[in-house]
Amino acid sequence: MASISTAxxxxxxxxxxxxxxxxSRGTLSRDTLQGRLARExxxxxxxxxxxxxxxxxxxxxxxxxxxEKLNAAFHPTARIQGYRGGDWRGLTRxxxxxxxxxxxxxxxxxxxxxxxxxxxxxxxxxxxxxxxMRWNGRDYTDFLSMIRxxxxxxxxSEKTFYSAx
Numbered sequence: 593m594a595s596i597s598t599a600x601x602x603x604x605x606x607x608x609x610x611x612x613x614x615x616s617r618g619t620l621s622r623d624t625l626q627g628r629l630a631r632e633x634x635x636x637x638x639x640x641x642x643x644x645x646x647x648x649x650x651x652x653x654x655x656x657x658x659x660e661k662l663n664a665a666f667h668p669t670a671r672i673q674g675y676r677g678g679d680w681r682g683l684t685r686x687x688x689x690x691x692x693x694x695x696x697x698x699x700x701x702x703x704x705x706x707x708x709x710x711x712x713x714x715x716x717x718x719x720x721x722x723x724x725m726r727w728n729g730r731d732y733t734d735f736l737s738m739i740r741x742x743x744x745x746x747x748x749s750e751k752t753f754y755s756a757x
Contacts, residue, residue, distance in 0.1 A: 667747035674753035
């Protein structure tokens with residue numbers, strides 16, 4: 593399970609707070625997450641809601657391989673890097689979005705939406721979202737580093753990923 597930071601300058605959110613059943617693959621849906629937050633009486637500020645919105649935009653964009661959604665989620669200068677199997681990969685936003693668009697919609701080929709937010713941690717204008725997903729036949733863990741832009745919105749500035757296969 594992910595740990596929760598107790599640093600006073602952070603606004604942590606962790607799916608682990610909802611018990612082991614909430615972390616089962618595919619069980620922590622967008623609606624379930626919002627309902628549990630409301631039932632638990634957890635405070636949500638506008639920044640945290642926008643961070644979550646960008647994470648879901650990213651996951652929807654990945655499932656649909658939709659360049660418009662992915663470009664909206666990522667900052668123009670974003671880097672994407674990590675390991676798939678034993679191979680390191682590093683891409684610009686343009687290269688990554690192009691790769692996804694060329695691959696085509698996972699939804700259209702019948703791949704189920706199997707993605708979830710595991711944790712969100714925020715300190716001021718920086719945040720990290722940990723995402724688990726099954727995409728294109730592989731299991732991935734993504735760490736989405738986000739920044740709050742000068743206009744107040746949030747963007748993914750760095751995606752670091754890992755897939756064992």
